[in-house]
Amino acid sequence: MVKGFKGIVGMAAISSLALSATPALAATEVIWWHAMEGSLGEKVNEIAEGFNQSQSDYVVKPVYKGTYSENLTSTIAAFRAGQAPAITQVYEVGTATMMNARGAIYPVYELMADTGQPFDPTAYLPAITGYYSTTDGHMLSLPFNSSTPVVYYNRDLFKKAGLDPDAPPTTWEAVAEAGKTIVDSGAASCGFTTTWPSWIQLENFAARQDIPFASEQNGFGGTTARLTFNQSDAVVAHVQDLINWQKSGVFSYGGRQDQASPRFFSGDCAMLMASSASYASVRDNTEGFEFGVAPLPWDPKVIDQPKNSIIGGASLWVLKGQSDDVYKGVAQFFGYLSSAKVQADWHQFTGYLPITDKAYALTREQRFYEENPGTEIALKQMTSTEPSDNSRGLRLGNMPQIRDVIEEELERALNGDKSAQQALDDAADRGNALLEQFERSVR
Amino acid sequence: MSTFQRHRLAPWMLMAPQLVIVLVFFFWPAVTALRQSFYVQDAFGLGETFAGLSNFTRVLASRSYHEALLNTALFSVSVAFGAMAIALLLATMADRVLKASRVYRTLLIWPYAVAPAAAGVLWMFMFDPTLGVLTRALSALSIHWDFRLNGHQAMVLVIVAAIWQQMSYNFVFFLAGLQGIPASLMEAAAIDGAGPWRRFWTITFPLLSPTSFFLLVMNTIYAFFDTFGTIDTTTGGGPGGATRTLVYKLYQDGIIGLDLGGSAAQSVLLMLMVGLLTLVQFRYVERRVQYH
Numbered sequence: 107m108v109k110g111f112k113g114i115v116g117m118a119a120i121s122s123l124a125l126s127a128t129p130a131l132a133a134t135e136v137i138w139w140h141a142m143e144g145s146l147g148e149k150v151n152e153i154a155e156g157f158n159q160s161q162s163d164y165v166v167k168p169v170y171k172g173t174y175s176e177n178l179t180s181t182i183a184a185f186r187a188g189q190a191p192a193i194t195q196v197y198e199v200g201t202a203t204m205m206n207a208r209g210a211i212y213p214v215y216e217l218m219a220d221t222g223q224p225f226d227p228t229a230y231l232p233a234i235t236g237y238y239s240t241t242d243g244h245m246l247s248l249p250f251n252s253s254t255p256v257v258y259y260n261r262d263l264f265k266k267a268g269l270d271p272d273a274p275p276t277t278w279e280a281v282a283e284a285g286k287t288i289v290d291s292g293a294a295s296c297g298f299t300t301t302w303p304s305w306i307q308l309e310n311f312a313a314r315q316d317i318p319f320a321s322e323q324n325g326f327g328g329t330t331a332r333l334t335f336n337q338s339d340a341v342v343a344h345v346q347d348l349i350n351w352q353k354s355g356v357f358s359y360g361g362r363q364d365q366a367s368p369r370f371f372s373g374d375c376a377m378l379m380a381s382s383a384s385y386a387s388v389r390d391n392t393e394g395f396e397f398g399v400a401p402l403p404w405d406p407k408v409i410d411q412p413k414n415s416i417i418g419g420a421s422l423w424v425l426k427g428q429s430d431d432v433y434k435g436v437a438q439f440f441g442y443l444s445s446a447k448v449q450a451d452w453h454q455f456t457g458y459l460p461i462t463d464k465a466y467a468l469t470r471e472q473r474f475y476e477e478n479p480g481t482e483i484a485l486k487q488m489t490s491t492e493p494s495d496n497s498r499g500l501r502l503g504n505m506p507q508i509r510d511v512i513e514e515e516l517e518r519a520l521n522g523d524k525s526a527q528q529a530l531d532d533a534a535d536r537g538n539a540l541l542e543q544f545e546r547s548v549r
Numbered sequence: 550m551s552t553f554q555r556h557r558l559a560p561w562m563l564m565a566p567q568l569v570i571v572l573v574f575f576f577w578p579a580v581t582a583l584r585q586s587f588y589v590q591d592a593f594g595l596g597e598t599f600a601g602l603s604n605f606t607r608v609l610a611s612r613s614y615h616e617a618l619l620n621t622a623l624f625s626v627s628v629a630f631g632a633m634a635i636a637l638l639l640a641t642m643a644d645r646v647l648k649a650s651r652v653y654r655t656l657l658i659w660p661y662a663v664a665p666a667a668a669g670v671l672w673m674f675m676f677d678p679t680l681g682v683l684t685r686a687l688s689a690l691s692i693h694w695d696f697r698l699n700g701h702q703a704m705v706l707v708i709v710a711a712i713w714q715q716m717s718y719n720f721v722f723f724l725a726g727l728q729g730i731p732a733s734l735m736e737a738a739a740i741d742g743a744g745p746w747r748r749f750w751t752i753t754f755p756l757l758s759p760t761s762f763f764l765l766v767m768n769t770i771y772a773f774f775d776t777f778g779t780i781d782t783t784t785g786g787g788p789g790g791a792t793r794t795l796v797y798k799l800y801q802d803g804i805i806g807l808d809l810g811g812s813a814a815q816s817v818l819l820m821l822m823v824g825l826l827t828l829v830q831f832r833y834v835e836r837r838v839q840y841h
Contacts, residue, residue, distance in 0.1 A: 360678075360697060365697065368679050372680065523789070547591045
């Protein structure tokens with residue numbers, strides 16, 4: 107989810123690699139559209155190249171198509187024009203859109219069965235695959251880059267404020283206390299800030315406290331789901347806390363998406379709630395101080411044991427309209443992509459979660475977590491509990507717009523225009539209008 | 550008369566390339582949008598149902614559309630007026646400068662060469678609540694600047710960014726207009742005892758009115774349509790929808806939200822609005838223009 111100039115570099119790198127991939131004459135081409143920029147894009151090329159070298163029947167060609175939403179729009183436009191790629195990467199909030207486009211997608215479990223590719227759905231981590239599977243456990247898309255939110259904290263600022271850098275706060279109450287100590291001691295002007303406010307502060311807050319975000323098992327049960335987060339006292343109280351903390355400096359709002367990160371990098375904020383996939387970017391941007399990683403906080407007043415957090419990132423969807431040969435290539439490539447070696451390498455390089463147990467085990471074997479402290483926390487947080495109906499994830503139509511609506515109302519609450527309850531009620535009302543509209547469009 | 554009758558086909562043939570372009574790139578998409586605005590469709594186009602006027606009623610009844618309409622009005626008026634007033638001031642000043650006038654002109658025309666998205670990023674960084682150079686300056690004046698949360702500040706920021714971009718374009722036209730005013734007129738007025746202020750309002754300004762009118766139309770269109778990149782990179786329509794203009798909303802609903810019927814309805818409404826606005830401008834404002 108890194109935006110910016112790197113995209114151009116990534117695109118140039120991809121096109122040059124794609125050209126140099128000199129396919130064998132009879133090889134079948136498998137086109138893969140994705141939204142991985144910069145070094146992530148190069149890694150994608152490396153994976154495709156590795157697969158192409160491993161056999162001579164198929165050539166996977168990755169093509170960078172811009173941001174997640176740009177890639178989704180391009181894919182849809184291409185599908186309508188009969189020019190769809192075989193594989194496309196879709197962000198998690200586009201899942202419901204893809205799932206409900208039954209005539210356009212080729213479910214992964216069917217593809218694997220039809221092509222006779224060995225496929226064991228239980229080899230994948232349930233907390234991740236649950237998001238991309240039907241309620242009866244059939245995998246519709248292949249998880250590729252999944253992340254989950256964690257807390258990055260500035261160990262130097264913790265020391266300066268007299269806090270123990272080896273014992274980062276794990277509950278919301280402790281986060282508030284630590285934030286207050288940091289601000290009061292003058293160590294920094296803000297306790298914590300957050301990226302992706304809706305994803306981390308609402309969607310994941312609800313999941314971790316086992317609160318329904320929407321009806322129908324958060325949308326997994328069908329397109330009649332409606333938003334319910336505004337009916338939870340705990341969610342309202344959390345937003346009210348954010349409003350109060352914004353006033354006292356414990357919390358500082360830094361914008362949607364990744365815009366809050368610089369406040370952590372510059373030392374203005376002592377803690378940053380962000381995706382586990384931000385690990386590399388945090389490491390590269392915090393050379394002036396030591397940082398630590400902690401799990402996403404939870405509230406012991408609401409629940410005895412926190413549930414797993416939910417994932418972000420994207421998965422790979424297969425589109426209809428290709429030849430059988432292409433599908434065989436896709437299945438074989440998915441097998442390669444799921445192998446422990448490829449997955450472990452991707453996980454270690456990017457900070458995205460490994461999608462299989464074997465990749466996790468291999469990473470442990472390679473002592474990666476010991477050498478890179480904090481990198482295992484996201485995975486532990488994801489796998490600590492069996493996902494419940496409230497923590498499996500969200501499967502809501504029009505989710506990109508719903509997120510925009512939530513973030514807008516959140517901003518209005520934080521700048522003092524609305525109370526927490528009012529803002530959440532308005533967000534739910536507007537979001538439900540979008541859900542009704544989605545229900546109509548897929549009927 | 551006979552010449553026209555003999556060459557009935559020729560004018561059409563000469564116009565054909567232009568007509569083809571207009572048909573393919575304007576009428577065809579416009580008709581498609583009009584058709585789509587009456588349907589509810591899933592994103593992949595696998596099925597569609599006729600929805601009558603429901604897309605329009607839904608759009609017109611939504612509060613976020615009303616807010617976007619108000620934002621657009623405030624934004625366009627401020628940008629068109631601001632960009633023209635500042636450009637006129639600068640053009641008048643540049644017109645008087647004799648030495649190094651080329652340097653000034655080049656410097657003033659520069660911003661137009663910057664892509665809107667790049668300009669947006671530039672302004673975003675200058676005013677970033679944490680890192681911005683100008684944020685520090687403002688906080689020295691004890692102004693708490695945070696456009697990520699303060700809607701008014703965000704609006705001011707996108708207006709300033711959009712004005713800065715369009716100013717150069719206006720400047721070129723105003724300067725050319727000023728240089729077309731005969732020096733003898735000004736000299737005669739000066740001999741009659743008219744001061745610089747009076748000369749400007751009674752001679753320069755009326756003589757510039759064709760240029761100003763042309764620029765008014767162009768600036769309105771600019772503010773409506775071409776500021777998308779600036780808004781997208783600076784504020785992304787936020788906070789709380791405070792800088793979401795009609796075009797930006799159309800993009801959010803259509804491209805990100807994949808609500809094709811709703812965004813088609815919005816584009817039809819936008820087309821009507823701009824058409825109406827242009828009509829008003831030509832009917833009422835153009836009357837005051839003096840062509841010479």
